[in-house]
Amino acid sequence: xxxxxxxxxxxxxxxxxxxxxxxxxxxxxxxxxxxxxxxxxxxxxxxxxxxxxxxxxxxxxxxxxxxxxxxxxxxxxxxxxxxxxxxxxxxxxxxxxxxxxxxxxxxxxxxxxxxxxxxxxxxxxxxxxxxxxxxxxxxxxxxxxxxxxxxxxxxxxxxxxxxxxxxxxxxxxxxxxxxxxxxxxxxxxxxxxxxxxxxxxxxxxxxxxxxxxxxxxxxxxxxxxxxxxxxxxxxxxxxxxxxxxxxxxxxxxxxxxxxxxxx
Numbered sequence: 280x281x282x283x284x285x286x287x288x289x290x291x292x293x294x295x296x297x298x299x300x301x302x303x304x305x306x307x308x309x310x311x312x313x314x315x316x317x318x319x320x321x322x323x324x325x326x327x328x329x330x331x332x333x334x335x336x337x338x339x340x341x342x343x344x345x346x347x348x349x350x351x352x353x354x355x356x357x358x359x360x361x362x363x364x365x366x367x368x369x370x371x372x373x374x375x376x377x378x379x380x381x382x383x384x385x386x387x388x389x390x391x392x393x394x395x396x397x398x399x400x401x402x403x404x405x406x407x408x409x410x411x412x413x414x415x416x417x418x419x420x421x422x423x424x425x426x427x428x429x430x431x432x433x434x435x436x437x438x439x440x441x442x443x444x445x446x447x448x449x450x451x452x453x454x455x456x457x458x459x460x461x462x463x464x465x466x467x468x469x470x471x472x473x474x475x476x477x478x479x480x481x482x483x484x485x486x487x488x489x490x491x492x493x494x495x496x497x498x499x500x501x502x503x504x505x506x507x508x509x510x511x512x513x514x515x516x517x518x519x520x521x522x523x524x525x526x527x528x529x530x531x532x533x534x535x536x537x538x539x540x541x542x
Contacts, residue, residue: 282397283311283352285319287340288420290327292476292512294360296429298325299417301359301389306418308390316347321355321393328362329442337362338374345376355396357381359389365446368403379403383447384410408433408448414457424471430458430496431477435486436515443478450479452487459499466505473500475511481518491518494526501532510534 284305288298301323302312316322322344326337337360347353358370359381366373370380379396381389384406392404411432419426431452434443462473475497477483484492493511500509509530514537527533 281309281311282320282393283314283318284321284323284393285314285316285344286312286323286325287316287344288325288360289337289340290325290329290333290361292427292474293429293432293478294325294327295420296417296427296476297360297383297386297411299420300412300415301325301386302418302420303416304387304390305393307416308394310390310393312418316344316353317351319347320352321357321397322347322353323357323359323389323393326358326360326362328360328365328446334362341374341377348376355379355393357393357396359383359386361446364405364408365442367405371401371403382406382408384408387412387415409451413451413453414461419468419470423469425474426465426470426472427474427476428458428462428465428500429453429476430480430483434478435482436479447478450477450482450486452477452484452492454487455484455492455496455499458496459503462500462503462506466503471506472508472510473506475500475509476513479513479515479518480511481514481523491520491523493518494520494523497523497526497533498530501530506532508532508534510536510538512538514539 327333357379363380364382380403382405385404433447433450435450
């Protein structure tokens with residue numbers, strides 16, 4: 280029997296990429312993905328847990344999905360994402376409608392977790408944050424011509440007002456080679472516009488190359504055949520270098536603005 284999976288992904292583009300990778304894992308395991316919630320055997324809510332409004336939205340979506348245990352076919356309600364990682368076992372204790380809570384480090388095991396949940400096992404799954412694989416196949420949930428390229432996860436800034444390091448851990452960059460390979464796959468699949476994201480894209484590469492490497496990465500991405508526009512989100516002003524400015528100014532594919540968070 281092919282079980283049907285419905286997923287709702289909330290929050291930022293980085294969380295969306297995580298959801299797309301989980302969907303690819305589930306499809307490879309033989310699940311039918313993209314089912315309406317009313318027809319789904321399992322419903323996954325991929326949550327944001329960064330600010331109060333996001334937490335409220337996550338809880339609202341969880342409770343709405345729980346209704347399909349009564350009115351639909353839902354046998355398992357699973358919560359993933361930042362709310363799950365931040366509050367862990369408190370999620371199932373405070374919201375008993377949730378069958379399984381999955382931390383970000385366990386995303387790669389989502390197919391096995393769903394199988395166990397559908398079999399009636401109610402157990403939460405957590406792993407080290409660094410166990411979250413940043414490379415892998417995705418099933419795009421956005422427009423087929425425009426998507427995100429997640430080049431890293433986590434943040435080392437540790438601002439006093441921000442929970443991201445607690446939720447996502449230390450900054451982990453993907454290699455330039457891995458980023459380019461994914462961009463090439465996306466371009467072959469019809470993507471024309473690529474948006475580069477991380478918690479702090481201007482810090483990209485510091486952990487593996489010893490210095491910021493966003494400018495170098497962007498130059499390599501501009502060589503990917505088929506891409507027309509490349510933009511970058513979450514660029515922090517303290518790491519916008521002359522090299523980065525010159526790269527954005529000189530590369531035709533790079534859009535001519537900076538997305539700068541103001542906190």
